[in-house]
Each structure stands twice: as C-alpha cells, then as structure tokens.
Amino acid sequence: MLKFSTNPNKVVQLDNKKEVFVFDSEDDNLDQVTVDSFGEEWSKFNYFDSGEIEKIGNEYFDIIDFSKFNKDATVLDVGCGTGRWSVYLSSKVSNIYAMDPSKAIYSAANLTNDIPNIHLIKASVENIPYEDNTFDLVISLGVLHHIPDTQKALNSIVKKVKKEGHCLIYLYYALDNRSVAYKMIFYASSFFRYFISKLPSFLKKSTCDIIAILVYMPFIYLSKLVKLLFGRKWGSKIPLSYYSNKSFNVIRNDALDRFGTPLEQRFSKAQIEEMMRKSGLKDITFSEKQPYWHVIGRK
Ligand SMILES: C[S@@+](CC[C@H](N)C(=O)[O-])C[C@H]1O[C@@H](n2cnc3c(N)ncnc32)[C@H](O)[C@@H]1O
Known part of the structure; x- marks a missing residue:
C-alpha cells in the first residue's frame, strides 16, 4: 500500500474483506447534488458482469498497449464509481487506488471484494491524499465533465502522475463529429x-x-x-x-x-487537447472510436 500524504479522517472496516479510507475535507470544486446523485445511482447499479467489464473496458483502454505496460505500475482511478475500470485493470497492473467522494465507494467494495490489489479511498479530486508525481497511470473515465471546474480538476489529477507517466480521461464530447x-x-x-x-x-x-x-x-x-x-x-x-x-x-x-445527473458539461476535441496541454501533458492521443472522446497523454 502506498503511504498517504495526509491521515484519513477514518477507516471504515466493511463486513467483507475491504476497508475504505475516508478523507472528508472540504472541496469547492465539487457539485454536492451531483455527487449525491451518483451515490444513489451506483447503489442501484452495483453489479457488472465480468465479460461486460472486459468488453467495454477494451473500448476505453484501446489506446493503451498493455503488452508494453509495466506490470509493476501503480494506478489511480479518480471518480471510480463502482470500481469497474479498476477491476478491468486489476490483472494488468500492480496496485490500483480507486477513489470516489460519494457513497459509491461502498458499492465499489462489493465489486472489488475478491481483488486484493484494489484499495478504496473516499476522497474528491482536489483532495487526493497522495504526494505529487506518484502514479504511473491516472485514469478518470466519465468524471471530469461532472465537476464544476474541469480544467482545475484535470490539473489536480495530472499533478499525481509521475514524470513520463500517463493520464487517460474520458469526457463527454461536444458532438463535434456529428451532423x-x-x-x-x-x-x-x-x-x-x-x-x-x-x-x-x-x-x-x-x-x-x-x-x-x-x-x-x-x-x-x-x-x-x-x-x-x-x-x-x-x-x-x-x-x-x-x-x-x-x-x-x-x-x-x-x-x-x-x-x-444535474451537472454535465461537453467538450470538443480541440478544447480537450488544450486543457490537457495546460495541465502539463504531451503526446496527446485521441481514440477515433467510441465512446467519444477518450484520450491519453504523457507527462
Ligand atoms: C459517471 S460516474 C463514472 C464512474 C466510473 N468512472 C465509471 O466509468 O464507471 C462519475 C463519478 O464521478 C464522481 N465524482 C463527482 N464529482 C467528483 C469530484 N469532485 N471528485 C472525484 N470524483 C467525483 C461521482 O461520485 C461518480 O462516481
């Protein structure tokens, strides 16, 4: 387990084998109604079939070549929801830190119960309890468009990426490739x-x-x-x-x-590329396949 940069407010020991490290600091870059709505949503949809996780995961992660990826890699999953993408990654990397500020994190405890290399953190994007330059890969899929200041949130997650590490995000597209x-x-x-x-x-x-x-x-x-x-x-x-x-x-x-979901924003490819560059990423590569837009950059 990685060392935290601050101490958790509490550690919740669940009936199953998992524990959740809770960091409940104030975050002004968080829409509480949206976060609560996700807490509800994920307690309703807390199960995903492993075949489906693999199939949809292959769509989101098509721009990562796992054969070249270091098996010792440490990953941060920001806004993990049920933790389905952490589950997808669990056989491909060393340790995954799955983080969400909503009660969804307790749903993630169900889905990840039998997977010892997934660690659960209840925290928000501006309060990531790890030192900067820690992770080989940070993913945030379908999250940053539900946060009031997307650029600020992106800056915050990119800080946690190691130099030469990668950041994979999926943001709702502005329908820029549609009629x-x-x-x-x-x-x-x-x-x-x-x-x-x-x-x-x-x-x-x-x-x-x-x-x-x-x-x-x-x-x-x-x-x-x-x-x-x-x-x-x-x-x-x-x-x-x-x-x-x-x-x-x-x-x-x-x-x-x-x-x-009350708060939703949409971004064009050009806007995403600009935000990624501003956050300190380079070699920005978009997948040309759905879901639009998912994109990876290197720090
Ligand atoms: C659409 S869900 C995506 C969940 C997961 N990544 C997936 O694709 O299954 C968005 C998630 O972002 C989380 N979220 C919302 N605001 C956040 C914030 N300020 N910091 C971190 N996560 C946030 C929500 O709680 C929710 O679980």
Whole structure:
C-alpha cells in the first residue's frame, strides 16, 4: 500500500474483506447534488458482469498497449464509481487506488471484494491524499465533465502522475463529429434532462428506466436495422447506436447517468487537447472510436 500524504479522517472496516479510507475535507470544486446523485445511482447499479467489464473496458483502454505496460505500475482511478475500470485493470497492473467522494465507494467494495490489489479511498479530486508525481497511470473515465471546474480538476489529477507517466480521461464530447440533425435530437433530449435530473430519487430512476425502454431501445433497434440494410457506417450515424452491443443493464445505467445527473458539461476535441496541454501533458492521443472522446497523454 502506498503511504498517504495526509491521515484519513477514518477507516471504515466493511463486513467483507475491504476497508475504505475516508478523507472528508472540504472541496469547492465539487457539485454536492451531483455527487449525491451518483451515490444513489451506483447503489442501484452495483453489479457488472465480468465479460461486460472486459468488453467495454477494451473500448476505453484501446489506446493503451498493455503488452508494453509495466506490470509493476501503480494506478489511480479518480471518480471510480463502482470500481469497474479498476477491476478491468486489476490483472494488468500492480496496485490500483480507486477513489470516489460519494457513497459509491461502498458499492465499489462489493465489486472489488475478491481483488486484493484494489484499495478504496473516499476522497474528491482536489483532495487526493497522495504526494505529487506518484502514479504511473491516472485514469478518470466519465468524471471530469461532472465537476464544476474541469480544467482545475484535470490539473489536480495530472499533478499525481509521475514524470513520463500517463493520464487517460474520458469526457463527454461536444458532438463535434456529428451532423446537425444528430445534434438537434441530442439537444432536444437535454431539455428533458434539465427537469428529470431534479426529480426525487425514486421518480428519477423510474423515469430513466422508461426512457431506456421507450427511447434508447427503439433507436438501438433502428441502428441495428440500418446496419443490416446499409452497412455499419450508416448504422453508426443513428443516435445511441453505441449501445447496440451493450446489455440492458448498461443501457439503463447510462440512461440514468445521462438524464439523472444535474451537472454535465461537453467538450470538443480541440478544447480537450488544450486543457490537457495546460495541465502539463504531451503526446496527446485521441481514440477515433467510441465512446467519444477518450484520450491519453504523457507527462
Ligand atoms: C459517471 S460516474 C463514472 C464512474 C466510473 N468512472 C465509471 O466509468 O464507471 C462519475 C463519478 O464521478 C464522481 N465524482 C463527482 N464529482 C467528483 C469530484 N469532485 N471528485 C472525484 N470524483 C467525483 C461521482 O461520485 C461518480 O462516481
């Protein structure tokens, strides 16, 4: 286990083998309503099938060549949620420090229970309890766009990357590679998100389930049909085609993520590249594949 730079406020020993190190300092770069909403979300979706973790993980990590990656590497997973990407990495690297400020960290304890090289930390992005220049790889997938000041948060995580180490992030894209029609459908959905994200927890979850069935599924079937009739290229132009090979569990989870989260920002490739350079990263490489945009940089 790595040494902490500050002492935890407490250590929670769970019924299973895991313990959670809790760092509850104030963080002004955190949207509490959003964090609480994720705490709820991840206690509902606290299980992911290992086959699906591997399949979707291969999409996020396609820009890392693990055959060249050092097995002794130490990884920090910022905003880990259920810890599914820490699970993905657990057989590929030495130790993973999975960190989240919400009660999701206790859901992560379930998913990572049998995996001794995953360590659980309850802390937020501005309070990472490790010295600077510590980690070979820092990942933050689907997190920084839910934080008020994304650049500041990125600067904070890049500080923890060792010199020559890497940082992999996934940020919601600004639809910069999409047609006007696609953007219009998408922005119409954002109108609904504004209201749905404000509903009480039970109503929010139920509404998002209905959206998964009545909106996601028809688009997914349409994209499958278009793929069948006109080929993959045209099928992938249909909104939500990304989900055509995903389980219903993942679709429900992402519908809740998309419509239930109060704070969400979107970034173009150019904006992401600029933020990464400002944070001290170079050799910035975007994956051209979905999910957009996931990108890696070297410190
Ligand atoms: C969409 S979830 C992604 C979870 C995980 N990375 C995944 O892809 O499964 C976003 C996560 O970011 C966390 N988060 C929100 N604000 C944060 C902050 N200021 N610092 C660290 N994590 C934060 C939330 O608690 C939530 O678990």
